[in-house]
Each structure stands twice: as C-alpha cells, then as structure tokens.
Amino acid sequence: MLEILGSIAQTSNLSPIGIDWWIILGGWVPGFLGLALAFVIWARSRGDGDE
Amino acid sequence: MDSALYIVVIAFYMAILAVVGWLGKKKVRSISDWYVGGFKIGGIVMGVAFFATYFSAVLMIGFAGSASKWGMSATVIGMWHAVSAVIAFAVLAPRLSKAFKELNAMTFSEFLSLRYGSKILGYTSALIIAIFIIPYTVSAFIAMGSAISTIVGTPFWVGVLVAGAIIAVYVFSGGLFSATLAEFIQGIVMTIAVVAVWIFSYMLLGGFVQAHEAMAAIDIRSVTFPAFGTTTWSVIIGLTAVMGFGMLVQPQMVLRYATISSRMNIKRALLIATFGSLLFPLAAYSYGALSRPILASFGIDVMTLKDDLIVPLFVKSAFPAWLSVLFLAGIMCAATSTIDALIHMTAGTLTRDLVRPASKNISDKTQLRMTKIISLILSLGCCIIAIYPPGLIYQLTAYTWQVLASSFMGPLVMALFYKGANKYGALAGMVAGFASAQLWYFFLAPPITPIYPFFPGVASSLIVSYLVSRVLVLGQKQA
Numbered sequence: 149m150l151e152i153l154g155s156i157a158q159t160s161n162l163s164p165i166g167i168d169w170w171i172i173l174g175g176w177v178p179g180f181l182g183l184a185l186a187f188v189i190w191a192r193s194r195g196d197g198d199e
Numbered sequence: 200m201d202s203a204l205y206i207v208v209i210a211f212y213m214a215i216l217a218v219v220g221w222l223g224k225k226k227v228r229s230i231s232d233w234y235v236g237g238f239k240i241g242g243i244v245m246g247v248a249f250f251a252t253y254f255s256a257v258l259m260i261g262f263a264g265s266a267s268k269w270g271m272s273a274t275v276i277g278m279w280h281a282v283s284a285v286i287a288f289a290v291l292a293p294r295l296s297k298a299f300k301e302l303n304a305m306t307f308s309e310f311l312s313l314r315y316g317s318k319i320l321g322y323t324s325a326l327i328i329a330i331f332i333i334p335y336t337v338s339a340f341i342a343m344g345s346a347i348s349t350i351v352g353t354p355f356w357v358g359v360l361v362a363g364a365i366i367a368v369y370v371f372s373g374g375l376f377s378a379t380l381a382e383f384i385q386g387i388v389m390t391i392a393v394v395a396v397w398i399f400s401y402m403l404l405g406g407f408v409q410a411h412e413a414m415a416a417i418d419i420r421s422v423t424f425p426a427f428g429t430t431t432w433s434v435i436i437g438l439t440a441v442m443g444f445g446m447l448v449q450p451q452m453v454l455r456y457a458t459i460s461s462r463m464n465i466k467r468a469l470l471i472a473t474f475g476s477l478l479f480p481l482a483a484y485s486y487g488a489l490s491r492p493i494l495a496s497f498g499i500d501v502m503t504l505k506d507d508l509i510v511p512l513f514v515k516s517a518f519p520a521w522l523s524v525l526f527l528a529g530i531m532c533a534a535t536s537t538i539d540a541l542i543h544m545t546a547g548t549l550t551r552d553l554v555r556p557a558s559k560n561i562s563d564k565t566q567l568r569m570t571k572i573i574s575l576i577l578s579l580g581c582c583i584i585a586i587y588p589p590g591l592i593y594q595l596t597a598y599t600w601q602v603l604a605s606s607f608m609g610p611l612v613m614a615l616f617y618k619g620a621n622k623y624g625a626l627a628g629m630v631a632g633f634a635s636a637q638l639w640y641f642f643l644a645p646p647i648t649p650i651y652p653f654f655p656g657v658a659s660s661l662i663v664s665y666l667v668s669r670v671l672v673l674g675q676k677q678a
Binding site: 161162164165166167168170171174175176178179180181182183185186187189190193 | 271272274275276277278279280281282284285288289407408410411412414415422423424439462463466467469470473474477481
C-alpha cells in the first residue's frame, strides 16, 4: 500500500489527507472562506439592533 | 419488521407535517400571508428553509450516485454552494427584500412586472416558470418514489402518492408559513441523516485519510481533480456554476431570501444558510464518492451500475437498520422540502401572474382560494406525471436550472444594480438568455463542447439586458 501511495504521490498533487490539492484549493478553501465571511458579517451585525 | 418500522416513520412524518399545516393555517389571515408569509418569517427559520429547499433527494441519491464515479472532485461542486449562499444573503437579499416590500410583490414574476412596469414581462416570466418548473417538480417526486420503493419495498406509485399527500396537506393549508416551518424541521432531519451517513462511511473505511487511500488504491482519479477538457472536468465545472450561481435566480429560492422580516434576520439567515449549504452537499458528495470502495468490498463495481441505483444499493448493502431508517427520513425530508417550495411558488405564479390578469375584479379571498386549489391540482398532476413519466421529463429536468438562470439572471441583476434598466432591456435579456441557452443545449452542449449552456445563456442575458437598456437611456437623453 505504501509503495502504491509513494508512486502516486510522485505523479500527482496529493495533499497529506490523500486528496488532490486542486480539490482543496478549488473547492474546500472557497467554501470555508465563504462560511468565515458569513460569520464575520453576522458577528458585526449583532450590534446593529435594527429589530 | 423493517417494513413496519419504515411505515411507522412515514406515518409519524405525515402526522408532524399535518400539525405544521394546521399551525400555518392559523397564521394565514391574508393573501400576503399565504404567498410571502406576510414578510414576517424570521432569520433562523428562513436560513434552514433556504438550504432545505436548495438541496433535494436528487442530490442525496442522483448526484451522490454520480459522485461515486466522479470521486472526491464532486465535493468542489458542493463547496461552492456555500459561496452562492453568501452572495444570495449578503449581496442580493438586502436589496431584493426591500424592493419586494416596497412594490408589495408576492411572486417573482410580479416583482419583475412591477419593477419594470411591464405586464408582458410578468406573463413571459410566469410562462417560463410554469413550463420549466413542472418537470423539475416531477423529478423530485420520482426521486422520492424511487427511494421509498427501493428501501421500503413498496410499489413506485405508492412512494409518489405518499409524497403528493404529504405536500398537499401542509402547503394547501398554510402557504409560505407552513412551507418554511416544515422546511425548518426537514432541513434539520435531512442534515442529521447525511452527516450520519458521511461519518459512518469514513468509519467503515477505517478513518479520514485511510478512506482516501482506499479510494486511490481502486482508482487514483477518485481523489484527483479531473484533467482539463475531459468529460468529468466539464461536468464538475458546469455543475459548480449551474447548481451554485444558477440557484441565485431560481424563483423558489428568490422567494426564500427576498421575504425575510428584517436586516438583522437576513444576517442570521446568511450564517445558517451558508453553514447548511456547505455541510449538506459536502457530506452528500463525500459519501457518494466513498460508496465506491465500500461497495467494492461487497464485490460490487459502481462503474457498471446506473448512477441512480448506486446510493439505494449502498443503503441496502452497507447500512445498519437504524441508519437506513434515518436515511429514509432524510430522503423524505429532502424531497418534500423542495417539492413544497416548487408547488407553492408555481401555484402562486399561475394564479397571480396568469389567471388573475385574465379575470376581472377577482377578490383577494377568491384569489387565495383559487391558489390553494391550483396547488392541489399541481400536486396531483405532478404525481400522475411522475407515475407515468415520459422520457422527455428527464431531459427537461437536466436543463431546467440552466434555462431559468439564463432567462432571469439579466433582468434580476439589472433590476437590483442598474438604475437605468428598463423593460425593453429586461425583456430582450430574458429572450436572449432563454434562446441562447436553448440553442447551445441542442447544438453545442457537452459532449460536443465542454461548455454547459448556462455560461452563454447567463452571459447573453446579462449583456443584452444591460446594452439594450443603456442604448435606450442614451437615446432618450439625446432626444
């Protein structure tokens, strides 16, 4: 198994969690950044008190 | 024993939704209450209702089944849904909810008609919605019917009729109040179900990293992003755009984020909707991808199976009884939470934007009664079509979102962000987007080119809406 993974790692862009970096950078990072932005917008609005 | 347990779950679910219908009915005192919840629906309820409407059983079964073949790159599609939710609530919702309230608009078509002062725009958009939403609704009925028949073992038509009966009970009674309250409950249950299956799938494969190693051992493409220009690449990029950004102008989604009660509630809904829009599709696409090595351990090669059959087979082969029951509950919730939004929105559009203008002196009370009756007829009609589906339905469903996004992106975005936008620009943008998406779909869609009709459709809708409005504004100034 380790040999197979070693040869895979040499020919691909696998991250330490075993998934291609392109998947992480192209999907997971934007998704979590979106969530972080939503949290910041919500947290900043808590002081508005427009209700 | 198992079948009896499933029937108990279904009966319990129907009982809960009947209560929701009754609660909603008590709140409906005016036509505005039925159509837009009187603009009184709170942020937490609407945040959950948003992603419950967004994600249906089609994702839990159909797309997750396809992800079994696409691998972990399918999670890219899901993660961008969170970005779309941020755009919906942080960028569009504040302007849209203000405009809906000021114009007293109760449907998407009515909003376009009032904003641009054009009845033709209202009729045209209502016709496009009526024609293209019905096949999408039917597909959601089919997904639920298939899931119930496969997991419980009942005939397919029983599953479809169960879905129809559930929807009719609470949408008829309480309109948007009942729909969003039901979607709140459904959203929580369906999220618990997919997250449980997601965690269970990783556990079966021995852990997070070990699961990815098991996938790579079968096929390295399961954990890598597809090569540029390949069929899988065009599917991943195309669906990321269509299901993510195309959502922004789907009329049933617009009704969710345009009718929230206050700015503070929009921010609350933003956080909850974004969290749900990240977690739910990430879990669904992941367990879909993970099903390949799991089913391989049972001697089943997913590459030889039809996509729609993979997840039901995964449930039957690998899940313990308690997880199968939970998953069935999740599927029922996901299917009905999408169908109710479609039935509610379509019934409202048909009555208010097509029937009402053709009838003289129709009172609000008569209109409300008529909308409720149309919602019942729609539920029944979609059930019948779902039981005897013509082949064309599947093809229509595949591009429903693309057609709606291509038609409405220009008129909606210009209505909110360009003061010079006028009815001629909006109508031209709608026709250009609709026509270019159709032409691309029939002559240039994958596999002929790797580009989905969504891209040329949305681009032409935006560009033509802007240019025609701009040219007319300049012409008027010169005159």
